[in-house]
Amino acid sequence: MNPVLPSEATEFAATAAKAFAALGGVDAARRAEEEPTRRSAEVVAALAAIGAEDLDPRDNPDSLAAAAALCEAAGAVALPFPLAGTLLRDSHQRPFAVVPEGIWRVDHGHLFPHWRVTSLTGVHAIAASDATPLGSRLGPFVTDLHALAGSTDDPGEPGGAPHPDLATHLTLTAWHILGTTGRAVELAVEHVLGRVQFGKPIAAFQSVQFQLADCSVAVAGLRELACFTLWRLTAAPEDALTDALALRMHAIDVARTVLRTTQQLHGAAGVCDEYDICVLIRLVQPALRLPWGAERTTAALAEAIARHGFEGLFPHGPAPR
Amino acid sequence: MDFDLGEQAATLRTRLRALIADAIPEDYLGAFTNDPNDLEVAQQFCQRLAQEGLLTIAWPTHYGGGGGSMWDQTVVREEMWAHHEPRGAQYMGLNWVGPAIMAYGTEAQKQQHLSAIAAGAVIWCQGFSEPDAGSDLASLTTRANADGDGYRISGQKIWTSYAGMAQWCVLAARVGSGERHEGITMFLLPMDSPGITVRPIRSMLGYHHLNEVFFDDVAVGPDAVLGGVGEGWAVIRRALAHERVGIARYARCERLLSALGAALAPHWDDLPASLRVQWAKALVQVRVARLLAYRTVHAQATGEVPDVLASSARIAVTQCDQAVAEVLCQAVEERALDAGPTAPLYGAIEDHWRYAQAATVASGTIEVQRMIVAKALLGPRA
Numbered sequence: 073m074n075p076v077l078p079s080e081a082t083e084f085a086a087t088a089a090k091a092f093a094a095l096g097g098v099d100a101a102r103r104a105e106e107e108p109t110r111r112s113a114e115v116v117a118a119l120a121a122i123g124a125e126d127l128d129p130r131d132n133p134d135s136l137a138a139a140a141a142l143c144e145a146a147g148a149v150a151l152p153f154p155l156a157g158t159l160l161r162d163s164h165q166r167p168f169a170v171v172p173e174g175i176w177r178v179d180h181g182h183l184f185p186h187w188r189v190t191s192l193t194g195v196h197a198i199a200a201s202d203a204t205p206l207g208s209r210l211g212p213f214v215t216d217l218h219a220l221a222g223s224t225d226d227p228g229e230p231g232g233a234p235h236p237d238l239a240t241h242l243t244l245t246a247w248h249i250l251g252t253t254g255r256a257v258e259l260a261v262e263h264v265l266g267r268v269q270f271g272k273p274i275a276a277f278q279s280v281q282f283q284l285a286d287c288s289v290a291v292a293g294l295r296e297l298a299c300f301t302l303w304r305l306t307a308a309p310e311d312a313l314t315d316a317l318a319l320r321m322h323a324i325d326v327a328r329t330v331l332r333t334t335q336q337l338h339g340a341a342g343v344c345d346e347y348d349i350c351v352l353i354r355l356v357q358p359a360l361r362l363p364w365g366a367e368r369t370t371a372a373l374a375e376a377i378a379r380h381g382f383e384g385l386f387p388h389g390p391a392p393r
Numbered sequence: 394m395d396f397d398l399g400e401q402a403a404t405l406r407t408r409l410r411a412l413i414a415d416a417i418p419e420d421y422l423g424a425f426t427n428d429p430n431d432l433e434v435a436q437q438f439c440q441r442l443a444q445e446g447l448l449t450i451a452w453p454t455h456y457g458g459g460g461g462s463m464w465d466q467t468v469v470r471e472e473m474w475a476h477h478e479p480r481g482a483q484y485m486g487l488n489w490v491g492p493a494i495m496a497y498g499t500e501a502q503k504q505q506h507l508s509a510i511a512a513g514a515v516i517w518c519q520g521f522s523e524p525d526a527g528s529d530l531a532s533l534t535t536r537a538n539a540d541g542d543g544y545r546i547s548g549q550k551i552w553t554s555y556a557g558m559a560q561w562c563v564l565a566a567r568v569g570s571g572e573r574h575e576g577i578t579m580f581l582l583p584m585d586s587p588g589i590t591v592r593p594i595r596s597m598l599g600y601h602h603l604n605e606v607f608f609d610d611v612a613v614g615p616d617a618v619l620g621g622v623g624e625g626w627a628v629i630r631r632a633l634a635h636e637r638v639g640i641a642r643y644a645r646c647e648r649l650l651s652a653l654g655a656a657l658a659p660h661w662d663d664l665p666a667s668l669r670v671q672w673a674k675a676l677v678q679v680r681v682a683r684l685l686a687y688r689t690v691h692a693q694a695t696g697e698v699p700d701v702l703a704s705s706a707r708i709a710v711t712q713c714d715q716a717v718a719e720v721l722c723q724a725v726e727e728r729a730l731d732a733g734p735t736a737p738l739y740g741a742i743e744d745h746w747r748y749a750q751a752a753t754v755a756s757g758t759i760e761v762q763r764m765i766v767a768k769a770l771l772g773p774r775a
């Protein structure tokens with residue numbers, strides 16, 4: 073038993089965090105919103121400089137751990153780049169995305185001409201991106217893709233087996249969400265220590281302490297589940313989808329409460345773009361809602377557990393193995 | 394016991410809905426979007442309401458009002474907020490600036506301001522919060538130094554809604570060297586006074602919503618003081634009590650939940666069962682929030698000062714706002730990220746989510762409301 077992420081992964085993530093800080097941290101995302109054309113090159117260069125391009129999470133458990141830690145570092149600064157998708161690119165350099173059944177909606181979809189997409193029901197396709205991003209406040213970079221005419225590559229079957237990269241993609245996205253929520257707690261800690269009201273830092277108020285303590289426990293729990301899920305993807309690949317759905321569901325739940333609380337602790341500053349917390353919360357929305365939000369994810373999880381069971385000290389599901 | 398607001402309220406509601414349907418575009422999301430025409434729509438709508446005697450329906454007739462009841466006022470508030478507040482920035486003047494001037498103003502102030510507000514011709518902003526004075530408003534440091542028989546005001550306000558579009562400001566500043574509530578004085582001053590600078594703040598809300606306002610040696614006469622020098626805290630308390638009941642957030646929540654069927658059609662039946670559960674729970678939460686708000690109005694109507702009730706209602710209403718925002722987003726799934734004309738309900742769901750995040754901070758944080766409720770509950774021994 074060893075619940076600790078391999079030190080190579082942690083070190084790699086620390087290097088990545090430095091590289092992202094050199095881009096200006098959350099400012100890179102702000103710039104991307106202001107000047108949508110510029111950012112891709114600077115982020116790609118930063119990722120290349122740390123060797124992220126050579127990383128393939130499908131290679132071995134260590135690569136998977138490094139990819140996860142990298143996604144966490146990216147989530148902490150709302151890196152304006154589809155990292156999970158590009159880590160899972162194919163030999164044609166096409167990134168991978170899990171998409172809703174309805175609209176094939178992908179965050180940062182416009183950065184690549186072609187994508188490999190899959191839905192939960194097993195439809196795989198090559199998709200083209202030629203639409204402009206939504207440009208909305210909650211999904212500025214979200215782009216709708218469409219099926220690439222004439223593509224026969226990797227078609228999959230409706231109702232067929234899930235795509236082999238699906239669980240990994242969900243897991244890496246959850247690590248991104250973990251990065252955002254963890255950073256949100258750090259930002260709130262900094263804020264409440266510095267913000268004086270009623271003659272003292274608001275950190276001195278017990279209700280503030282309790283709120284932060286709850287957030288911190290929630291993030292710690294999510295981190296453990298995220299590590300456990302990495303291990304399970306390799307140790308029990310047959311349960312990959314169930315475990316990844318469980319992680320995604322929990323990540324969304326934790327993000328919802330932690331982001332709400334940490335934003336609240338910022339007062340009005342929390343809704344203001346000059347503060348990192350506001351940008352993080354806006355820009356993580358696509359990860360929380362694509363390919364499915366909490367309820368759809370939970371419904372899919374419940375179904376997966378009913379069919380395949382759930383790891384624990386006792387068997388679960390109507391037909392335990 | 395009878396929870397029916399009555400025939401008169403029902404008639405008023407029908408009339409307001411007809412007016413809104415006639416004057417407000419279906420895709421209207423309030424006055425603070427990127428489209429300057431939206432502010433214009435609000436301004437014209439206020440004048441129309443004024444002409445029909447509906448803008449200040451519950452003000453006394455001698456101040457240009459309709460002499461209606463607080464329940465009439467409640468219906469107006471619900472219908473307006475439900476339809477993205479087509480009174481735009483003017484609701485502040487109607488909700489509490491006018492009533493505060495009625496309660497504390499001089500005859501000259503009443504003459505000057507009340508009829509202008511009732512005519513739907515003026516936007517007010519509220520200069521209370523400062524960079525270092527948020528929840529702890531009594532620590533404000535904007536100063537009003539005596540100068541002849543008037544004052545010179547210097548300092549900074551922040552988070553001032555609508556400051557960029559307002560003609561007038563109710564400003565809280567400190568006269569003399571007192572601490573905490575001492576010396577806090579309210580001023581009514583025109584926003585085009587020399588020495589005032591407004592800087593917009595980019596936020597999750599509409600582009601023109603929040604602002605910083607700088608006061609650099611702004612000269613005002615003695616007649617700008619509202620309610621007496623050093624008496625500002627009483628005015629603020631009254632203002633905030635009005636403000637807390639002034640926004641019927643639950644009404645928009647309910648309207649959007651009701652419109653969800655149309656937004657989802659024909660996919661309503663595909664909603665996961667768990668989401669239907671959330672949706673039903675949200676409807677109940679909205680109802681409870683509305684009833685708590687009604688209890689506050691009832692107390693006001695019977696002459697009580699509903700401080701604690703107002704805070705209780707506000708806690709429930711703002712929590713309901715955020716819970717419903719999430720349910721709505723979940724229901725429209727990936728399209729929750731859409732804004733603009735092709736988005737579900739013309740972007741109302743996305744807009745509502747963004748605004749709801751600020752609900753537990755604007756007009757005093759939910760924690761401050763909790764303190765008020767807890768203090769009343771626990772008394773002086775706590």
Ligand SMILES: Cc1cc2nc3c(=O)[nH]c(=O)nc-3n(C[C@H](O)[C@H](O)[C@H](O)COP(=O)(O)OP(=O)(O)OC[C@H]3O[C@@H](n4cnc5c(N)ncnc54)[C@H](O)[C@@H]3O)c2cc1C
Pocket residue numbers: 267269270274277279280336337338339340341343518519520521522523526527528529551552553554555598751754755756757758759760761
């Ligand atoms: C949309 C919006 C519109 C606004 N419009 C206006 C306006 O028009 N005019 C105006 O004057 N102001 C306006 N405000 C400002 C608003 O009144 C303040 O934001 C609010 O009073 C909180 O102050 P703050 O933002 O400085 O937060 P802070 O007071 O710094 O609070 C930060 C956090 O600490 C918590 N906290 C503070 N003290 C305690 C304590 N003792 N115990 C426990 N927790 C505590 C708070 O609850 C909050 O979570 C607006 C704000 C918003 C969001």
